[in-house]
Amino acid sequence: MSDILEKIVAVKREEVASARKKTSLEAMRQDAESRVLTRDFVGALRAKIAAGQAAVIAEIKKASPSKGVLRADFIPADIAQSYAEGDGTVSAACLSVLTDRQFFQGGIDYLKQARASCELPVLRKDFVVDAYQVYESRAIGADAILLIAACLDDGQMREFESIAMGLGMAVLVEVHDSGELERALKLRTPLIGVNNRNLRTFQVSVQTTLDLLPGLPESRLLVTESGITLREDVARLRAAGVHAFLVGEAFMRADEPGEALAALFR
Numbered sequence: 001m002s003d004i005l006e007k008i009v010a011v012k013r014e015e016v017a018s019a020r021k022k023t024s025l026e027a028m029r030q031d032a033e034s035r036v037l038t039r040d041f042v043g044a045l046r047a048k049i050a051a052g053q054a055a056v057i058a059e060i061k062k063a064s065p066s067k068g069v070l071r072a073d074f075i076p077a078d079i080a081q082s083y084a085e086g087d088g089t090v091s092a093a094c095l096s097v098l099t100d101r102q103f104f105q106g107g108i109d110y111l112k113q114a115r116a117s118c119e120l121p122v123l124r125k126d127f128v129v130d131a132y133q134v135y136e137s138r139a140i141g142a143d144a145i146l147l148i149a150a151c152l153d154d155g156q157m158r159e160f161e162s163i164a165m166g167l168g169m170a171v172l173v174e175v176h177d178s179g180e181l182e183r184a185l186k187l188r189t190p191l192i193g194v195n196n197r198n199l200r201t202f203q204v205s206v207q208t209t210l211d212l213l214p215g216l217p218e219s220r221l222l223v224t225e226s227g228i229t230l231r232e233d234v235a236r237l238r239a240a241g242v243h244a245f246l247v248g249e250a251f252m253r254a255d256e257p258g259e260a261l262a263a264l265f266r
């Protein structure tokens, strides 16, 4: 695990311990199970690809550990609507909303506001280290969760995937190298995210995705994550057979995030 991940995971464990004191695991599970209307995250990605378009998971993130504040004028509902509209032709397939407060200045309310303002399925982007957070994700309205292979052992990934799928959520499992990819492929989820960002150095290279792509069976859908800012990189990745993208910073820095999305992927 990288230094930043270790720090984030330690904070997450504390957060879960204090959240459990306010709402028990059992109460959170019941709340999650009462929310039956999930939006089809995988279906939304596949529909864009079937239409010959890039499937873009557009991220709502105010700040990041690597870059600090990305967007001062931060209104999640407006950003979500902008992503859903795009330029009228090219738009987001899904949203990703950072809910971590300490490192990304995100929040659970941001996810609720973004989801309520459009019809796109929403990924809760956070650092899941405990089953409690999986139930909480559904309870706040998430349609998908992220599992980061570098933070979890195989048993945890299987358990959290099983809970998420039982609640109707999709699972995006994130890897950074071939060892993590091998572990991710033991899961049932079709969504394999390849993070182009090295969390030790914060350097990004889309070559990470291109290197891991040949190891992916056709039944899985590769989502390339982080550092996608250039049309040349999008073209290179699409020519290699990558059609799903998770993008944050490039859109967060734009006045109109949806138009920036359309400009990058048109």
Ligand SMILES: O=C(O)c1ccccc1NCC(=O)[C@H](O)[C@H](O)COP(=O)(O)O
Residues within 6 Å of the ligand: 004, 059, 061, 064, 065, 066, 067, 195, 199, 225, 226, 227, 228, 246, 247, 248, 249, 250
């Ligand atoms: O973004 C960071 O600096 C970061 C640092 C440590 C752990 C995770 C981090 N990012 C989370 C993400 O997965 C990205 O927000 C996402 O892939 C979008 O990346 P980008 O387009 O480069 O904003």
